[in-house]
Amino acid sequence: xxxxxxxxxxxxxxxxxxxxxxxxxxxxxxxxxxxxxxxxxxxxxxxxxxxxxxxxxxxxxxxxxxxxxxxxxxxxxxxxxxxxxxxxxxxxxxxxxxxxxxxxxxxxxxxxxxxxxxxxxxxxxxxxxxxxxxxxxxxxxxxxxxxxxxx
Numbered sequence: 001x002x003x004x005x006x007x008x009x010x011x012x013x014x015x016x017x018x019x020x021x022x023x024x025x026x027x028x029x030x031x032x033x034x035x036x037x038x039x040x041x042x043x044x045x046x047x048x049x050x051x052x053x054x055x056x057x058x059x060x061x062x063x064x065x066x067x068x069x070x071x072x073x074x075x076x077x078x079x080x081x082x083x084x085x086x087x088x089x090x091x092x093x094x095x096x097x098x099x100x101x102x103x104x105x106x107x108x109x110x111x112x113x114x115x116x117x118x119x120x121x122x123x124x125x126x127x128x129x130x131x132x133x134x135x136x137x138x139x140x141x142x143x144x145x146x147x148x149x150x151x
Contacts, residue, residue, distance in 0.1 A: 001053060003028050003104055009077040010051045012128040020121055027111065028104045033097035042094045046083035048105045052076055055101025060094045082129050084108025
């Protein structure tokens with residue numbers, strides 16, 4: 001699938017115009033992770049934001065040296081590692097490929113630098129990221145309360 005088509009279906013970029021999606025797509029690259037690959041670890045520098053094209057990623061909290069708890073699963077067209085564009089640019093969780101996963105990777109610095117070259121587009125991208133963060137917060141609240149959120 002073309003990067004633009006993946007972005008159109010993603011939770012972060014689906015609200016952008018075709019022209020804006022094409023512009024931001026110039027900042028991405030494809031990556032693949034084999035089953036079991038740790039994509040990043042909690043409390044490390046966050047440099048890239050990802051959109052899953054195909055596959056499954058587990059987002060886990062590390063509660064101790066051997067204690068990890070899955071808090072979310074990200075699949076087709078979902079995003080993760082938004083911390084690459086939100087200060088302080090450190091991962092708040094660990095991500096692991098549950099199955100072979102193909103992603104679009106976006107350099108967080110390039111996305112942040114849009115503020116200098118295209119402030120309007122940067123604001124649109126950040127609005128998409130804020131939307132994703134709000135969704136994840138709602139899911140987290142539901143998990144804390146022991147209920148599943150439904151529309």
